[in-house]
Amino acid sequence: MRKEYISYINDLPICISLENIKDYPIHWHNSIEIIFVLEGSINVLIESGNYEVYKSELEIINCDEAHRIYSDVENKVLIFHLDPSFFEKYYDDMKNIYFYTNSSEEGAQQEEKYDILRKYLSILACEAIQKSENFDDQIESVLVKLLFHLINNFHYLSYDEKDLKENVIQFQRYHRIIKYIYNNYMNKITLQDISNLEYLSSYYLCHQIKDMSGTNFKELVNNVRVDESVKLLLDTDKTISDISLDVGFSHTRYYNKSFKDYYKCTPLQFRKKYYIPEENVDQFKKIQTYHLSESLPYISHYLDDYDRYNYTNKIIKLQTDLTFQSTNLQHKWTEKINLGQAKELIKAREQEYLRSIQEAIGFKNGIVQNLFGKEMKIYFNENVNFLNWNEVETLVEFLMDISLVPLIILNQIFEDRNSFIKLLESFIQYFADIYGIEVVKLWKFQASKDLSTDYINISRRIFEKYKLQNLIEDPFNVPPAINTIYDSSYMLPYIIHNFINNTSSMLTLKAFDTVEENSILNNELFFGSPGLHTLDGIKKASYYAYYLLSKLGNEVIDQGDGYIITRRDEDIQVLLYSYSDELNTLIKLEDISKGKGSKNITGRKISLSIKNLVHDYKVIKYEIGEKVGSAYDIWLRMGKPKRLGYDEWKILTKISAPNISLSYAKKTAVYNNIIKIEGYGSTLIVLQEVQKHQF
Numbered sequence: 131m132r133k134e135y136i137s138y139i140n141d142l143p144i145c146i147s148l149e150n151i152k153d154y155p156i157h158w159h160n161s162i163e164i165i166f167v168l169e170g171s172i173n174v175l176i177e178s179g180n181y182e183v184y185k186s187e188l189e190i191i192n193c194d195e196a197h198r199i200y201s202d203v204e205n206k207v208l209i210f211h212l213d214p215s216f217f218e219k220y221y222d223d224m225k226n227i228y229f230y231t232n233s234s235e236e237g238a239q240q241e242e243k244y245d246i247l248r249k250y251l252s253i254l255a256c257e258a259i260q261k262s263e264n265f266d267d268q269i270e271s272v273l274v275k276l277l278f279h280l281i282n283n284f285h286y287l288s289y290d291e292k293d294l295k296e297n298v299i300q301f302q303r304y305h306r307i308i309k310y311i312y313n314n315y316m317n318k319i320t321l322q323d324i325s326n327l328e329y330l331s332s333y334y335l336c337h338q339i340k341d342m343s344g345t346n347f348k349e350l351v352n353n354v355r356v357d358e359s360v361k362l363l364l365d366t367d368k369t370i371s372d373i374s375l376d377v378g379f380s381h382t383r384y385y386n387k388s389f390k391d392y393y394k395c396t397p398l399q400f401r402k403k404y405y406i407p408e409e410n411v412d413q414f415k416k417i418q419t420y421h422l423s424e425s426l427p428y429i430s431h432y433l434d435d436y437d438r439y440n441y442t443n444k445i446i447k448l449q450t451d452l453t454f455q456s457t458n459l460q461h462k463w464t465e466k467i468n469l470g471q472a473k474e475l476i477k478a479r480e481q482e483y484l485r486s487i488q489e490a491i492g493f494k495n496g497i498v499q500n501l502f503g504k505e506m507k508i509y510f511n512e513n514v515n516f517l518n519w520n521e522v523e524t525l526v527e528f529l530m531d532i533s534l535v536p537l538i539i540l541n542q543i544f545e546d547r548n549s550f551i552k553l554l555e556s557f558i559q560y561f562a563d564i565y566g567i568e569v570v571k572l573w574k575f576q577a578s579k580d581l582s583t584d585y586i587n588i589s590r591r592i593f594e595k596y597k598l599q600n601l602i603e604d605p606f607n608v609p610p611a612i613n614t615i616y617d618s619s620y621m622l623p624y625i626i627h628n629f630i631n632n633t634s635s636m637l638t639l640k641a642f643d644t645v646e647e648n649s650i651l652n653n654e655l656f657f658g659s660p661g662l663h664t665l666d667g668i669k670k671a672s673y674y675a676y677y678l679l680s681k682l683g684n685e686v687i688d689q690g691d692g693y694i695i696t697r698r699d700e701d702i703q704v705l706l707y708s709y710s711d712e713l714n715t716l717i718k719l720e721d722i723s724k725g726k727g728s729k730n731i732t733g734r735k736i737s738l739s740i741k742n743l744v745h746d747y748k749v750i751k752y753e754i755g756e757k758v759g760s761a762y763d764i765w766l767r768m769g770k771p772k773r774l775g776y777d778e779w780k781i782l783t784k785i786s787a788p789n790i791s792l793s794y795a796k797k798t799a800v801y802n803n804i805i806k807i808e809g810y811g812s813t814l815i816v817l818q819e820v821q822k823h824q825f
Contacts (some may be wrong), residue, residue: 132196132365132411134159136211139258143216146258147209148425149422150174152416154199156404162212162229163191168428170205173232174198177357178392181233188239188247190229190284196360198404207423210251216270217277223309229284243283245432252432266437293319303328304342315354316378321347324489330583352388359389363401365707370397413608437711446734450695451741452702456685459696463629463636463679466495466537468608470640473505475525483642483663487673488532491680495574496534497606497637498525502543502553507554521555526561537574539606540589542581551588558596567596571825577604580714610646611638614719617656617670619760619810623630623692623707624716625675626812630694630705633714639672653772664761666774668783678705678752678788678814692734701819708734708755708807738815740801747795747817749803754788755811760785788814 134157137559138145145161153171156599165174166286171184175198176191183189191197193214199207213616218224224231232238253272257265307324324347325332339347362373374385389397406414433439434446467487476478487493504510506521529536544550562570575593577586614638615621628634643661650658655664662673683698683703692709695702756763774782793802795817805813 132157132503134195136161136213138211138213141768142266143213143273144254144269145211146255146422148420148422149207149209150205150221150418150420151199151207152203153201153414154417155227155406155411155414156196156198156360157411158196158361159195159211160214162184162191162214162217162240163197164210164212164247164251165189165191165199166208166210166248168206168208168425170201170203171208172199172201172205173609175200175359184336185250186239187233188231188244188251188454189233190231190280192228193225194361195358196364206420206425206505207253208255208429212273212276216273220274220277221281224528227281227285228627229280229311231393233374233702243279246279247276247284248429249436250279252429253436253439255425255429256433256436260438261427262438276448288613290714300494303338311351311354315351315358316376318378318380319351319674346725351378351754352671353392355385356389356392359397359626360400361652363397365394367619373397418463446692446736448690448693448706449739449741450688450734452687452697452744454687456687456697459682459684459686461679461682461684462632463625463676464491464493466497466635466637467493467534468637468640469496469498470642470644471505472498472522474502474642474644475528476506476521479667480642481528482665484528484534485532487641487662487676488534488714491676493534495537496641497537497539497576498540499539499606501525502541502557517553519557519560522557523561523564530565535572535574537576539576539578540581540585541578542585546587547584550585554589554592558592558598559589562596562755570596571598574599574602576604576606579605580606581605606632606637610648611660612648612650612658613716614656614661615717616658616660616672618673618719619754619756619763620717620719621670621672622675622742622755622760622812623709624713625672626679626705626707627713629679630689642667642825653770655774657766666779668761668779668786670786671762672752674754674788675757675812679753681752681814681816693736695740700819702747704738704740704741704815704817705728706734706736706738706807706813706814708810734803734807736807738803738805740817741799743795743798743801743817744821746797746819749793749795750816750818751791751793751803751805752788752814752816753791753807753811754813755807756809757811758789759785759787760811 136145136159140692148168156175165172165183165188167183167187169185171182174181174183174189174191176189177197181189211486214224221227231244242368250394252273253303254276257269257272262268271706307694308330309328310324311319314449319334321332325335328335330338336347339350345353359373359377362376363369366373368376370385371382374382377385379385379388386396389395389400393400395403421519424663430439469475469484475484484496500506501522506525508517508519508522526536533796540554543553556656558570573588575699577589581589586601588605593599593601595643625639628636639660641661642663643657643659643665645651645657645665649657649659654666654670659665662670662676664670682694682703683696683701685697687697687702688695693702693704697703754760761782764785768778768782771778803815803816805815
């Protein structure tokens with residue numbers, strides 16, 4: 131039996147395979163088959179036509195077209211089988227439409243329409259391989275686009291006669307004629323029958339058919355009959371005489387003559403040459419099947435601008451020129467950091483965490499919450515007879531020591547206005563005596579979400595009295611947040627992307643983890659707190675996002691999805707990160723493994739080319755992400771221990787850091803560096819000018 135039945139992918143109307151084909155005997159199937167040669171070449175015998183298809187070329191085989199594929203050279207071929215019943219939902223006449231490619235003329239497939247077709251096929255293969263979120267919906271969407279691209283550019287009438295498409299009436303008429311022949315070839319068909327259907331004279335119609343098909347009406351009908359007879363020759367035991375009658379020939383002699391004109395042999399000779407008993411068909415197939423993912427290196431260049439494509443073998447070409455006009459870069463990530471509750475900031479351990487953060491990153495303002503709360507021991511009852519500023523002074527002195535300007539959140543501590551006024555004025559006077567009023571004027575104050583309009587007005591009058599900065603009246607409203615994504619390496623690209631694109635201030639993030647009322651602890655290290663440090667001081671991926679950002683220059687040379695290139699004096703900084711469209715959204719950690727909310731990022735290989743290096747440079751490369759330096763991912767690989775011994779803590783602290791490497795780049799026209807980012811991560815390349823000393 132030569133008719134094959136295609137098994138499609140799950141419930142999708144497509145089947146894709148990657149093959150090395152030596153010989154695939156004559157067969158046919160109720161599917162549209164598109165062949166995409168990736169390597170080598172193949173021969174495709176379609177009915178009586180034999181076509182040689184070379185690397186990057188395409189061939190289309192229509193439903194129930196008898197064909198053979200063979201080759202005497204090594205090849206890799208993508209085979210797409212498309213279910214016509216799916217297309218019938220979008221195009222009524224699918225059963226009577228045929229598509230053709232030009233496999234005969236050299237260079238014909240360099241036209242744009244072939245590149246578009248290759249791109250659609252590459253996207254389908256990509257989605258079938260990656261199986262990312264909603265890949266089935268994406269495949270169906272692309273199939274619909276592919277269908278109408280085929281109809282508009284590879285319709286058999288458009289292919290046979292370029293000018294025919296411009297004449298809509300003739301186009302539709304010829305299609306009706308071909309449709310009528312294919313549906314009635316087994317019966318007696320005359321030109322007069324069609325003339326009557328089209329309300330045209332036989333003489334006029336005869337010339338029209340000759341002009342459009344290159345053959346006369348009788349030959350056209352007989353060619354269809356001969357093509358259909360091939361299936362009966364190879365798939366049945368019927369006699370030549372019976373087959374002749376079944377396909378509409380009035381006599382075997384006419385059938386033999388037409389067949390020989392078309393195939394250069396008689397039907398009997400054709401049967402003897404190509405007939406294979408059903409039980410032996412598989413033995414004659416000489417095919418090697420590869421894993422579909424092996425096609426990606428061949429089709430990746432068709433996927434360069436396809437944002438759902440993300441594969442380890444994909445090379446992203448990033449080219450920039452140091453002569454580009456630069457723009458100013460505001461380091462907004464250093465503007466302020468959320469220090470959390472004031473009571474945590476007077477602890478020695480937490481102060482050490484913050485000191486190390488400030489030394490590495492250098493924030494300008496530190497947001498302090500509940501500075502005037504009871505935990506700071508300023509007052510001991512509602513009468514506020516005595517105000518004790520010792521704890522607050524310890525905190526402020528520490529902030530001053532690490533060059534961090536306080537940004538104090540004002541809460542409505544007292545219902546009594548006079549107590550509130552006394553508290554605020556006493557604070558200003560006390561610290562003006564210590565540091566001078568000019569220093570206090572540098573401090574900032576912001577209303578909390580619960581500070582009423584009345585108290586905002588009171589605060590404004592007090593600040594005006596002492597000539598302090600205006601109260602920031604936009605209420606500070608950052609509720610405690612618990613999300614395990616805060617611990618993960620996802621935070622690296624998330625923080626970098628949102629800061630360099632000015633889409634978020636990241637105030638939910640804090641200097642260090644704290645245990646909140648809504649915290650759920652099942653271990654001592656990672657429980658979803660949004661700190662840059664864990665409770666015991668291990669630097670998280672989010673810390674290193676700020677760390678890498680802090681090393682950027684003050685001028686932007688180039689910027690795009692997943693990268694920013696900056697300059698400071700003569701030094702160059704290139705910051706790369708794993709990019710996806712969903713980085714504007716803070717997802718949940720469990721959604722990554724499910725492929726929801728953000729596509730799975732398997733890896734990025736980037737070819738960085740920088741033109742016009744005018745100096746010799748020392749090159750420092752910082753690499754951090756899922757595979758290296760992310761404390762959370764290392765902890766996962768350790769088996770998620772609930773507690774760490776001292777030695778384990780020491781080791782984890784040490785290896786939770788970027789991998790740093792050094793190299794050298796000479797003055798050159800084009801500097802190139804290949805960077806690989808695996809999973810969620812980032813790489814910073816710093817080119818520091820080498821100072822030449824004269825002796």
